[in-house]
Amino acid sequence: MKTIKLGASDLEVSRLCLGTMGWGSRNTEAEGHAQLDQALAGGITFIDTAEVYPTYPISAETVGRTEEIIGTWFAKTGNRDRMVLATKVSGPNQKVARGGEGYSGAVLPKTADGSLKRLQTDVIDLYQLHFPTRPQYHMRANWRFNQASVDKAAVADHMLDVMGGMQKLIEAGKIRYWGLSNETAWGTAQWLRLADENGLPRPITIQNEYSLLCRTADTDLSEVCVAENIPVLPFSPLGMGLVSGKYNGDVTPPDTRRAVEATLNGRINPKVWPAVDAYIKIARDHGLDPSAMALAWTLTRHFVAAPIFGASKPEHLEIAMTADAIELSDQALEAIDAVNKAHPMPY
Numbered sequence: 001m002k003t004i005k006l007g008a009s010d011l012e013v014s015r016l017c018l019g020t021m022g023w024g025s026r027n028t029e030a031e032g033h034a035q036l037d038q039a040l041a042g043g044i045t046f047i048d049t050a051e052v053y054p055t056y057p058i059s060a061e062t063v064g065r066t067e068e069i070i071g072t073w074f075a076k077t078g079n080r081d082r083m084v085l086a087t088k089v090s091g092p093n094q095k096v097a098r099g100g101e102g103y104s105g106a107v108l109p110k111t112a113d114g115s116l117k118r119l120q121t122d123v124i125d126l127y128q129l130h131f132p133t134r135p136q137y138h139m140r141a142n143w144r145f146n147q148a149s150v151d152k153a154a155v156a157d158h159m160l161d162v163m164g165g166m167q168k169l170i171e172a173g174k175i176r177y178w179g180l181s182n183e184t185a186w187g188t189a190q191w192l193r194l195a196d197e198n199g200l201p202r203p204i205t206i207q208n209e210y211s212l213l214c215r216t217a218d219t220d221l222s223e224v225c226v227a228e229n230i231p232v233l234p235f236s237p238l239g240m241g242l243v244s245g246k247y248n249g250d251v252t253p254p255d256t257r258r259a260v261e262a263t264l265n266g267r268i269n270p271k272v273w274p275a276v277d278a279y280i281k282i283a284r285d286h287g288l289d290p291s292a293m294a295l296a297w298t299l300t301r302h303f304v305a306a307p308i309f310g311a312s313k314p315e316h317l318e319i320a321m322t323a324d325a326i327e328l329s330d331q332a333l334e335a336i337d338a339v340n341k342a343h344p345m346p347y
Helices: 029-041 065-077 108-119 152-171 185-198 220-228 272-285 290-298 314-320 330-342
Strands: 003-005 012-014 017-019 046-048 084-089 124-129 175-181
Touching (some): 029 065, 029 314, 065 108, 084 108, 108 152, 152 175, 152 185, 175 185, 290 314, 290 330
Parallel strands (some): 046 084, 084 124, 124 175
């Protein structure tokens, strides 16, 4: 599998990243371990998790369980050094984690230590802020986002405080780099400006939702990321499984995310099905699996480093790992652009 350097860091990662947010809810520990074995055998050396995982369903009782599953795999196999490990500290909007305490320079040592213990490792390669602490428009909140004002001084103070905390974690050897998640173009630019002006460590990546069905990163954010060498790690690159075709309108297979959350957190609505059908047709017309095509398409975007995909079954993981070798034709890319124009922002 091809590899890439993460932004300005020295972290060399596979072009595909294994997501883990179902481990401990939809997948057992044994299944999580099996996925890690399978992914590593297929050349994947990059895994992403979070303090708050698992999700679908998400609960205070299971917070941290996914990190624990990864930790027991490290302990069992001794493969920690073969993997680049990314995790995330929860934002204040994620109430199930530490009662919505969020993060600050003072809180980061505690949260990092908690993740290190659960993961059974001495260092986190990429420590990400799961959500901003200020109002943000991700996770379908763009439809009602109407911010009246921004307290720029307070935002700057918070960012400086957090980056000071990240610097201390780096100096202590507990993390190697830090990154953003669910961040905006303006927010990213502020983190970078304040880091440069104050001699603090820059974020090296940003993990935002991005897929054939969710292309909000295509313009302003992509420009920031390319100009500043802050690549995107797309989450939900398969639109929570929608582009695979497995849901097919009102069909909801058992043991899927939709069986737990009927709208997939607002992604399912009448507009999404024509877009899904159109993308699946392109894949079929070009002899491709729709999921593999969707992942391969993200790799054609200059601001993308490694899409983060999840798999509930071994066969899903096997299909996803073929995406790295797919070269989409000009005809396929033109057809994808045409569908995007015909069905923009379907959720």
